[in-house]
Amino acid sequence: MDNVATAEHTDFEENTIAHTSDMGHSTATVSRDVRKTVGDIEAENPRMICRGVNVHYGDKHAIKDVSVDLGKNEVLAMIGPSGCGKSTFLRCLNRMNDTIDDCHVTGSISIDEQDIYDKSMDVVPLRAQVGMVFQKPNPFPKSIYDNIAYGPRIHGLVEDKEELDHLVEGSLRKAGLWAEVSDRLAQPGTGLSGGQQQRLCIARTIAVSPEVILMDEPCSALDPIATAKVEELIDELRENYTIAIVTHSMQQAARVSQRTAYFHLGDLIEVGSTEQIFNMPRHQLTEDYITGRFG
Amino acid sequence: MNDTTQKRNTMEIVKANLAKRYAREQRFRAYGIAAISLGMMFLLMLFISIIGNGYGAFMQTYVKLDIEFTADRIDPEGTRTEDALSAGNYGGLVKDSLKRMFPNVKKRTPKKQLYGLASSGAAYQLRKMVMDNPDLIGTTQSIWVTADDDVDMLVKGHIDRTLPEADRRMNDSQISWIERLEKEGRIEKRFNITFFTAGDSREPELAGIWGAAVGSIYTLLVTLALSFPIGVATAVYLEEFAPCNKWTDIIEVNINNLAAVPSIVFGLLGLAVFINFFGLPRSAPVVGGLVLTLMTLPTIIIASRAALKSVPPSIREAALGVGASKMQTITHHVLPLAMPGMLTGTIIGMAQALGETAPLLMIGMVAFIVDIPGGAFDPSTVLPVQIYLWADSPERAFVEKTSAAIMVLLGFLIMMNAIAVILRKRFERRW
Amino acid sequence: MQATFLLIVLLALSAVGYYLGHHRSLAVSGGRISHLHSLPTYYGFYTVLWCGIPALVLFALWMALQGTLITHLVISGLPADIQALPSTELHLFLNNIQNMVSGNIVSGDITETMNNAAAHYKSLHSISGLLLTVLMLVLAIGGILWARKNIVPERRARNIVEKTVTVMLVLCSTVAIFTTLGIILSVLFESIRFFQQVPITDFIFGVNWSPQTAMREDQVGSSGAFGAIPLFVGTMLISMIAMTVAVPIGLMAAIYLSEYASSTVRAIAKPLLEILAGIPTVVYGFFAALTVAPFIRDLGDSVGLQVASESALAAGLVMGIMIIPFVSSLSDDVINAVPQSLRDGAYGLGATRSETIRQVIIPAALPGIVGGVLLAVSRAIGETMIVVMAAGLASNLTMNPLEAVTTVTVQIVTLLTGDQEFDSAKTLAAFALGLMLFTVTLVLNIIALSFVRKYREQYE
Known part of the structure; x- marks a missing residue:
């Protein structure tokens, strides 16, 4: 079994190499055509627009010429095999890659018609506008209350204690955590279970009332029950927010998203409505992945 | 609609507060730069003062x-x-x-x-x-x-x-x-x-550092001869053989504590045990070496353990897999791979020992000694103690001599540390 | 010299033993190494063990006991009237004899008895040396022969050698324990003897410290006063000054280097800061006494403040400089151990760098930082040379940093350097101070290390 999988994998890699070397022979414009994403990259009501995004880590070309829109009030799922660059791409959307020294981003990503990689763009308000939830739940080693209150406090969103209490409660309610923690807000956030911690992190993110929420495999460290709760939450949040989620689980993508983007080795291979991607993928690589021939 | 306005409001508030937050950010960063600059300034002042007085x-x-x-x-x-x-x-x-x-x-x-x-x-x-x-x-x-x-x-x-x-x-x-x-x-x-x-002299123009330097050399030789084998053996035992039990815990806690015990306490130990109990000669490099051995052992042990830890288990498994005994695995494979790290730790420990003064005062190495010591049992002094003695002398000319002796001592220390750094760079291995 | 010679001879014999053992194993193998249980090398080492270990053990015991034994024999050979002398005078007498033997200057007149005793001492010494040489040679050669006789193909030489090496490793690892034990016993015994002369309450709660021994019985303070409070206060004052310099600078430097600085700045600034840690304390002491103290005094004069030339401020300031790299490297480790995910969490919410540092990283790293600061305090308390050279000698119960104060370590050094008789309250007081110092630093270290360990476990 193992052997077969490996053989297939090798086979596939040869394919890609052939594919790449093809591009080597063609001119630059043609190569762009060859790599061009299958499907409709544009959303009906776009909130963020990415065009020709390239990311380099030192010498490594991690994201190759990716263009896609994030539609308003919709969940965009990004899927693909490990190391395909989907997380890297997600982290570009609120410039979290800035914290990595040799990371270099080109192309345009805009929100409200403003390029977020423009020199005049300030990352602090950007991240308040585009929030992020991480793969591993990362509550601060503070109380549950202080975890939620952290964002509003630093941004000066509330005037007094009462307003803050209200905001904390509201955020926890939206994250579906209120019932479980309302009686122990003063206890450390690190004492919660994994699923609760992740919902705490989501609550922490929405306490700043961002417009876009980026989620980087938010359920990969959670058990199935906790996963179900978070998925439910994502679905509810869609009403008010624009969400991009990176996931390893195709079922999850199918359950929570309206649109799906399939990444492969730094290329965005195909974008389309989730229904279409899962039912009739247009690109061979997407089909191979969906049908589980590799991944 | 209501929701959108609220969001607009949020962004406005965030933007309104930005100036204040960035000012705070700038201030904080300035504190950091100030701290670094102060540290550098102190270093510079120290060197200027020493070199200015001593050249x-x-x-x-x-x-x-x-x-x-x-x-x-x-x-x-x-x-x-x-x-x-x-x-x-x-x-x-x-x-x-x-x-x-x-x-x-x-x-x-x-x-x-x-x-x-x-x-x-x-x-x-x-x-x-x-x-x-x-x-x-x-x-x-x-x-x-x-x-x-x-x-x-x-x-x-x-x-x-x-x-x-x-x-x-x-x-x-x-x-x-x-x-x-x-x-x-x-x-x-x-x-x-x-x-x-x-050697030393009451007359500044006749005083030299060679006597103290020779004393330092003998002391360091004794220290090296004892602390390197004992340190490495302890590290090997703790890292490769020791079972996980109370006894091992006690040894570990002990070593960590000894690393933080004030050096002068080691001097008291040397005075009470080596001189008064065992009757070893006062002011002798051999006693100084013993005391410094006990003092530098924790440094060497900790460094050696780190070096042993960095050798991946796969190497050990490979050797054991071809039928080598545990001892053979360690002597043939693990120790050679860990040796650069151990040597680095030892050199740093020796540099520490070379600069140490306080415990040696306790065991009588402060005596005024004119002759160049001829062996590890002869009364002698060491470079840092010589510096201390000269610093205490009232003559203006000794200020100059003291600073110059410090320059020589620092020269040795810098050399030793440079060797350690080079050794580490040269043999550093990423697994 | 003789000792070195003996050891060299032993080394040479061991080499011979190795060769003989190796050779013998080949001889008994009948030409086929596979007939042997172990490789020939191990038979060589097996012989070396038999040759070296008994002789070395004898050597160590001899060296340890020889001095005491000879002294005893010399004393018992002395005329009765000298034997009856009080122990301090007897001690002085013996010291003189030793000085005579080693050709040093003798204090006082040389008497006939002294000459005789010195001759006695000399002869005992040479007899002992001769005896040791003979015994060691017998043991070493006997060992070789014994081992050689025992080499047969079935001898499990490798197992024996490895077992012996393991035992040696275990023995080496106990050195740390014996060191701690030695420290505790040596300071404890002398302290107990001190507390028999001076009540422990007087020592811990007394506010007068003047350990000088009086020349005449009727002099003021002829018994000496051993109230250690001024020393404790002085130590605390200087340590506090040091920490107020070192903690903010060290911590901010660590934060800047790990969170802000570009890799080039870090590559330059970090080693430079570490140079501060490598400078011997005696150099700092000289710097404090020569440059900083006069500078502070002049500064005080210019603003009309009376500053002592050995002010606590100067010593504390320089000690602070010495501790900066200590604090910064410990904090650096701790800050780097804070997981990146926490930083991401804060940045992801739109926190600025300083907000992330102050409100997330520092609180998360706090236990580790506290542990590091406690270790730094323990180092400040135990630091000796800076205060010996730059702080005062006279006890002074004050919290004014501009005055001269003295510290525990300064007094230990003062009491134990120079001429001393070992049993006086003055010298014993040094051990009592050493006991205090050791206890306080030990407690601080244990607390600090447990803080650091807990912190490490939290993020591992």
């Missing part, structure tokens, strides 16, 4: 005297035996020479001051010359002899000639003599060989 000590003032090797003074009996030659009045020769140059000095005190222009070491220098070559007797030679430390200080400009006479170490007539000597080209500054070849 002069590498030069020494010499006076040219016309010495008449009269037989009366040296060997009145005319036997020319070694004993007779070595008992000669060479100080008298120096005095005669100075008297001839300044015949006007008559009174007792000025005479004494005049004779004080040359160091008391000049007599030893002349004696050695005559002992080496008895034919000198009866001739007159121009000889450069070491000047007194006060002369040295004056020539180097450390005594302000413009001060009122009562406030300076040299009176007007002394200065006038020196000025005449300077005019006649009889005063010269030369490289100070004495400083690197002599």
Whole structure:
């Protein structure tokens, strides 16, 4: 079994190499055509627009010429095999890659018609506008209350204690955590279970009332029950927010998203409505992945 | 619709607060830069102060005297035996020479001051010359002899000639003599060989660091010979053999604590155990080495353990897999791979030991020792203690000597650390 | 010299033993190494063990006991009237004899008895040396022969050698324990003897410290006063000054280097800061006494403040400089151990760098930082050379940093350097102070290390 999988994998890699070397022979414009994403990259009501995004880590070309829109009030799922660059791409959307020294981003990503990689763009308000939830739940080693209150406090969103209490409660309610923690807000956030911690992190993110929420495999460290709760939450949040989620689980993508983007080795291979991607993928690589021939 | 307005509001609030937050950010960053700069400034001040005070000590003032090797003074009996030659009045020769140059000095005190222009070491220098070559007797030679430390200080400009006479170490007539000597080209500054070849002395111009350096070398040799094998053995045991039990825990806690015990406490241990209980000689490098061994062991053990930890288990498994015994695995594979790290740790430990002073004061290495020690059991002192002793001396010339000795000590330390860094860079391995 | 010679001979014999053992194993193998249980090398080492270990053990015991034994024999050989002397005078007498033997200057007149005793001492010494040489040679050669006789193909030489090495490793690892034990016992015994002369309450709660021994019985304070409070206060004052310099600078430097600085700045600034840690304390002491103290005094004069030339401020300031790299490297480790995910969490919410540092990283790293600061405090308390050279000698119960104070370590050094008789309250007081110092630093270290360990476990 193992052997077969490996053989297939090798086979596939040869394919890609052939594919790449093809591009080597063609001119630059043609190569762009060859790599061009299958499907409709544009959303009906776009909130963020990415065009020709390239990311380099030192010498490594991690994201190759990716263009896609994030539609308003919709969940965009990004899927693909490990190391395909989907997380890297997600982290570009609120410039979290800035914290990595040799990371270099080109192309345009805009929100409200403003390029977020423009020199005049300030990352602090950007991240308040585009929030992020991480793969591993990362509550601060503070109380549950202080975890939620952290964002509003630093941004000066509330005037007094009462307003803050209200905001904390509201955020926890939206994250579906209120019932479980309302009686122990003063206890450390690190004492919660994994699923609760992740919902705490989501609550922490929405306490700043961002417009876009980026989620980087938010359920990969959670058990199935906790996963179900978070998925439910994502679905509810869609009403008010624009969400991009990176996931390893195709079922999850199918359950929570309206649109799906399939990444492969730094290329965005195909974008389309989730229904279409899962039912009739247009690109061979997407089909191979969906049908589980590799991944 | 309501929701959108709320969001707009949020962004407005966030943007409104930005200026204040960035100001705070700038301030915080400025604190960081200030902290780094302060640290650098202190370092710079330290070096400027030491080098500024000490560079002069590498030069020494010499006076040219016309010495008449009269037989009366040296060997009145005319036997020319070694004993007779070595008992000669060479100080008298120096005095005669100075008297001839300044015949006007008559009174007792000025005479004494005049004779004080040359160091008391000049007599030893002349004696050695005559002992080496008895034919000198009866001739007159121009000889450069070491000047007194006060002369040295004056020539180097450390005594302000413009001060009122009562406030300076040299009176007007002394200065006038020196000025005449300077005019006649009889005063010269030369490289100070004495400083690197002599032992300690009460006279700054005759004092050198060689005795202390040799003491340091013996002490370090003892330390190295004991601490390296014991440290490595302990690390190997703890890392490779020790079972996970209370005993091992106790040893570990002990080592970590010893690393933080004040060094002077090790000195108390050395005094009570090695000197008073075992009756080892006071002031001897061997006791110093023992004390420093106990002090540096934790450093070496901790570094060696880290080096052993960094050898991946796969290497051990590979060796065990081909049927090597555990001991063979360790001696053939693990130790050679961990050796650079262990050596680095050892060098750093030795550098620490070289700079250590306090525990050595406790075991009597502060004695005033003129002779160059001939072995690890001879009384001796070490470089940092020599620095301490000189720093305590009131003579201005010793300030210079102290700083120069510090420069030599720092030179050694920098060299050792540089070797450690190079070793680490050269053999650093990423698995 | 003789000892070195003996060891060299032993080394040479071991080499011979190795060769013989190796050779013998080949001889008994009948030409086929596979007939042997172990490789020939191990038979060589097996012989070396038999040759070296018994002789070395004898050597160590001899060296340890020889001094005491000879002294005893010399004393018992002395005339009765000298034997009856009080122990301090007897001690002095013996010291003189030792000085005579080693050719040093002898204090006082040389008497006939002294000459005799010195001769006795000398002869005992040479007899002992001779005896040791003979015994060691017998043991070493006997060992070789014994081992050689025992080499047969079935001898499990490798197992024996490895077992012995393991035992040696275990022995080495106990050195740390014996060191701690030695420290505790040596300071404890002398302290107990001190507390028999001076009540422990007087020592801990007394506010007068003047350990000088009086010349005459009727002099003021002829018994000496051993109230250590001024020393504790002085130590605390200087340590506090040091920490107020070192903690902010060290911590901010660590934060800047790990969170802000570019890799080039870090590559330059970090080693430079570490140079500060490598400078011997005696150099700092000299710097404090020569440069900083006069500077502070002049500064005080210029603003009309009376500053002592050995002010606590100067010593504390320089000690602070010495501790900066200590604090910064410990904080650096701790800050780097804070997981990146926490930083991401804060940045992801739109926190600025300083907000992330102050509100997330520092609180998360706090236990580790506290542990590091406690270790730094323990180092400040135990630091000796800076205060010996730059702080005062006279006890002074004050919290004014501009005055001269003295510290525990300064007094230990003062009491134990120079001429001393070992049993006086003055020297024993040094051990009592050492006990205090050791206890306080030990407690601080244990607390600090447990803080650091807990912190490490939290993020591992």
